Amino acid sequence: MLSLAKILVPVDFSDRSLAAARNAISLARHFHSEILLLHVVPPLHYEISAIEGGAQFVSSRELSADIADRAWGDLNSFLSSEFDCIPAQRILLEGNPALKIVSMAHAENASLIVMSTRGYGPFRRFLLGSVTAKVLHDAECPVWTGAHLSEAPAMDAVPLRRVACAVDLGPHSRVTLCWGARMAAEFGAELILVHANTLPEVTGHGGQFFAPEWRAAVLERATEEIAQLQQSLGTQAEIYVESGDVAKVVRQAAERFGADLLVVGRSAASGLAGRLRTNAYAIIRESPCPVVSV
Template sequence: MTTQPAPIVVGYDGSTGSQSALRWATAEAVRTMAPLRLVEAFELVITARPSPGHVVPLEAVRTARQTGLDAVAENVRLHHPGLTVETRLEGGPAARALIDAAAEARTVVLGSRGLGGWSGLLVGSVAVQVTTHAQCPVVVIPHDQRPHAHLGPTVLVGVDGSKASAKAIDFAFDQAEAMHAEVVALHAWTSPFLTYADGASMLQFDEAKVREEARLLVAESVAGAAAEHPDVHWTTELTMGGAAQALVRRAESADLVVVGSRGRGGFTGLLLGSVGQTVLHHAHCPIAVVH
């Protein structure tokens, strides 16, 4: 008995952001030979005093939305005949629909902002909620991707030795292999190891030693994924300072940035750590948050 692979779920609402997400998700579904599932949600807005002659039956709204979603799916099938494309129209909040869909998905892909989002926000509330609560990797496509010039495609991944970071590294190498891209494994530290030197009262640290230990941490963290993807070239970048800021700066020349949902030292009650939140709100390339 053949088990069907988990689907690539894409949040779709007709916005420019969701169209970009659909393109990314379609390419991922074709690469992984997984079904593509388009999920659209709608909420019924009831006013206290509806205008006479302007009341549209709920079933008519649902039918119209389903027809539009089916047309989008059919267009994808037309360009990718071998791809299985499914549609789901869900009543209720979009974030809840996508979080529920994530329970059986390989990856969820959505735009950073959908219809009705505040134009001043880089990331809408739906993207924040889904990346925080989804049970699978979530890829967010920013609405304002900035073109950049570099020698070749790059996948940037944050490395800190945590379990979430290990999953992010696996995801990054998998994506890099598909994109024929280089992996840049970035590690940053803000608290160097402090030791007493010759009984002196002033705390000092050996920066060379700290950097070497950081290099070993990255090498050990990446070793497994690198062995499974021998054709993927990867490099290490080490920096002193905040990890979030370092990732955002380096993301300016990356095609995808991958972070774990929570790193070392994060509060266990938080589902999405401060680094993930900062990158999500400030990076201008696709961002993958891996749980």
């Protein structure tokens, strides 16, 4: 059984942020979760760098107070009617957005972070894209990111009927599959296991090629390993194994099966290398549906 007691939702009031918050509301209704609605006001020098020349000079203290007042107003009115029946805290912080989001998730023992991949506008788009990458890199809890595609539907318009789970057969695959299987079970959804095998290049007289029987043997071995993984965890998902670029294979699988959610793994340990695996961010950018990075 999957428990999502607290869902942290960072918002910047963009349209994509609005969609992410509604996804979180949908999840909170199902799991009876508390939502932590967080807006982080960037340090003042970020805001000053975005002000065009010719603006009237005000003191940094006055400007900071004005920004905070406006932010509180926006935060308190943000989807106010849709949060009526859901326990929610509205939190305003100042500082580095990514660091504040990660530290808040840790301090509150959040079960899940739900956020968009980017916002709108030249400044916000750059900032939120960087923030999302940093949160994916550092957060200890799973991170739900909305589909990166501009016309992706909101979750409340598309029920969870099929959950795709991408595994690399590394040490973290058990955690990834467990989370995906529990999410699928919560919604009575079909579970599909996806594995992309990046075959090494073999060079012959005609250029790069793979012997068909060798490629088939490699994919068959991967299928056997996935079957063993499923047997050890008691899952019975459909298996899709293909060779090629990881992000493209996973995207094609999500499209082929009509996945409403994609679950991918990150590293089990933080540190200088962070938790975000080499292929995870590419998968998120390519995915036609929301992605949970576990």
